[in-house]
Amino acid sequence: MKAHNKRKITTYLNFKKFYLILPSIFTLTTLTSSISTNYNSNTQEESLRKEIIESNTETEKTLKNLERAIELTDYGNYKEASNYYQILDTSAVIQSNDSLRMVMLESRSFMNKVLQRFSKSLEDLLAMLDYYTKQNDMNNIAKTETLLAEFYRARNLKELAFKHLGYAEEIIAQGGVDPCNIAYWFSRRAACETQFQPNTDNIVFFCxxxxxxxxxxxxxxxxxxxxxxxxxxxxxxxxxxEEKVISYYKKALEILEESNRMRDVATVIHNLTTYYARRGYFDKALEEAAPIIELAETNNWHGVLEDLYLLKMTILYGFGRYKEAYDLSRKSYLSKVQLMNDQYAIDVEELQAVHDKELAEKALKEAQIKAEANERALAYTVVSSVLLGASTLTVVLLFLRVRRKNQQLNLQQAAIESTNEQLSHSLEEKELLYRELNHRVKNNLMVLSGLIYLQQEEDPDGNNELYTALRNRIQTMAIVHEKLYGINSSKNINFQDYLEELVPLVFNSLKKGNGHMPFTIRCKALFLPIDKAIPLALIFNELITNSIKHSTPQSLEKGIVIQCRKENNLTIIEYSDFGPGIKGSGQSGATGSMGMRIIKLMVMQLKATLKRLPTHEGLSFEIRF
Known part of the structure; x- marks a missing residue:
């Protein structure tokens, strides 16, 4: 779509340039015909011709700058592209032509989204939506709503992404939307399905x-x-x-390489090499990753570099090349540090904004004191002038002085408002930074889980049950950080949603045959901070693991039940299954297993109580905290 936009820009500007020059040519012809009656006509003609040439040169220069900015953005050279956008922002051609300005805003918003300058990207998208709405351009409104959905998908905001997809879908249903924009809408709907509610049939349908x-x-x-x-x-x-999977990746790479979208090529190569590694084709994975890593290093694509380094580290670790794997882990860490430094730059800007605000407030107070003093001086002067019959000129001069001071006061107030707006943006970016930290922690935990999986594959005679238990415990904590990354408040986790994701994960890692296990969870009002969510999650991981490991086909069909309730200031959670239970005495059951020892440690960390409840069938626990 970007390449198509560039073709539209070229065609549009060529016609625009012609129509801009046409009136001037007509004027020039008229002037030429009157040379015999006007002594200065030669001079006027030369001046007008010069003006036309200058106008033509400026239009051509703007066209080239805009095309170059889009090319650099598509490639991934965002630093140089930013310089061109700064030039275009002050261009008279861009400012006087809304259609060209919309093309620039669309490309620039894409660049800022990739660079995680979310406030700038959103500002451009909203400007596009406002313009197209005023023009009642339903085709471009549908496209912009789809771009907004993609923007919120990049920020992992599910509700807003689907909300804007819905707006675009309503417009598409009315007809009159370009097929290209409809195709793009279907592709972004498939991407949202993949990210937020993966269902293979839906994803394939939309694609x-x-x-x-x-x-x-x-x-x-x-x-x-x-x-x-x-x-x-x-x-x-x-x-x-693998033939089917690889063919799709190769088709994507062929198109992206042909259009020189190398930053997108890096993303697809990462997906492809990940698949090769999962299939055990480590040599192929390394061969594909090597040139794109070099390209990413040249262009400082720190985000994709971190992922590629981690993938290559995992492969080298599987080969036993531990020294090289360690060096790559350091590189991955440094890439993450660079990303974090870019984020911490926001904090520096915030401190600067606070400092500027303090200076502005101080200047405002001084200006107010001076303004009040000037107003009193004016009043005294007027009275004195009336009483003493002084010249009214003094009054006029003092009045002008007060007005000038008040104008300065208004400017300072505007500066304070601008500073407050910057602070608001900085706080939003800080919130995003906190969520990104949770995202990175989750990624590292998943890498650790992957390393254990590789070790398990290379150790067929090892204790598979132990490996699986270790991976489940790591993934249990990873899901907590994933939930913190996905919510707006970044404070509390909806434990109902968490358990609904945890139970299938544990079951799929331990299930026997083609059986399934139903589960009932009634904890909709349970929201927990991370210091309580992780130990409680580990407790449930062990309980669910125990229920599945020791289940019979009959008890598995009955599943498990988890219920929560509040009593005064206490939270009470009951866990029940229908299996053979735990052999042992005491209210908490057997104490020798590793799982039960983990449960007891986590109960101590929660400062909770664990009680085994009497039941005719299966196992039942009550946790109070």
């Missing part, structure tokens, strides 16, 4: 719908996005069908 209505004229980038989405989806659902 195929996009391919059906797309065409080679306008949607090569959209097609690349779709092929990458299909490769990712089939790579998880049809893992053994």
């Amino acid at each position: 195929n719908k996009a391919l059906e209505i797309s065409n080679t004229e306008c949607s090569s980038y959209t097609e690349a996005l779709i092929y990458n989405e299909l490769g990712f989806t089939y790579g998880h659902t049809e893992f053994d069908n």
Whole structure:
């Protein structure tokens, strides 16, 4: 779609340039015909011709700058692209032509989104939406609503992403929307399904719908996005069908490389090498990753570098090349540090904004005191002038002075308002930084889980049950950090949602045959901070693991039940299954197993009480804290 936009820019500007010059040519012809009656006509003609040439040069220069900015953005050279956007922002051609300005805003908002300058990206998108709404341009409103959905998907805000997809869908249903924009909408709907509510049938359906209505004229980038989405989806659902998975990734790479979108190429290569590594094709994975790592290092793509370093580290660790793996872990850490430094720059800006605000408030107070003094001086002067019959000129001069001071006061008030707005943006970025930290912790935990999985695969005679238990405990903590990354408040976790994700995860890692296990969870009012969520999550991981490991086909069909309630200031959670229970005496059951010792330690950390409840069937525990 970006390449298509550039073609539209070129065509549009060529026609625009012609129509800008046309009136001047007409005027020049008129002037030429009157040379015999006007002594200065030669001079006027030369001056007008010069003005036309200068106007033409400025338009051509703006065209080239805009095309170059888009090319650099598509490639991933954001530093140089930013310089061009700064020039374009002050261009008279851009400012006087709304259509060109919309093209610039769309490209710049994409760049700022990738760089996580979310406030700037949103500012450009909202400016586009405001303009198209005033023009009642339903086609471009639908496109902009889809771009807003993609923006909120990048920020992991599910409700807002689907909300804007819904707005765009309503407009598409009315008709009149360009097929390219419809295809892009289907591709972003598939991406949101993958990220927020993965359902293979839905994802494949939306991808195929996009391919059906797309065409080679306008949607090569959209097609690349779709092929990458299909490769990712089939790579998880049809893992053994490697010909199918790889073919989709290769199609995406062919399109992206042809259009020189190398930053997107790096993302697809990361997905492909991850699949190779999971299949055990470590040599292929290293071969694919090497050139793109070099390219990412050259262009300082720190985000993708961190992921590529971690992937290569995992592969080298599997080969037993521990020294190289360690060096890559250091590189990954440094890439993360660079990302964090970029985020911490926000804090520096915030401190600067606070300092500027304090200076502005101090200046405002001084200005108010001076203004009050000047107003009193004016009043005294007027009275004195009336009483003493002094010249009214003094009154006029003093009045002008007060007005000038008041104008300065208004400027200072505007500066304070601007500073407050900057502070608001800084606080939003700080919140994003906190959530990003949780995201990185989750990623590191998943890498650790992956390393244990590789070790398990290389150790067929080892204790598979121990490996699985270790991975489940790590993933249990990783989900907590994933939930913290996904919520707006960044404070409390909805434990109902957490348990609904944890139970299938544990069951899938331990299930026997093709059986399934139903579960009932009634904890909708339970919201916990991270210091309580993690120990409680580990307790439930061990209880669910025990229920599945010791289940019979009959007890597995009955599943498990988890219920929560409040009594005064206490939270009470009951856990029940229908299996054979735990052999042992005492209210908390057997004490020798590792799982039960973990439960007891976590109960102590929660400062809670654990009580085994009497039951005719299965196992039942009560936790109070």
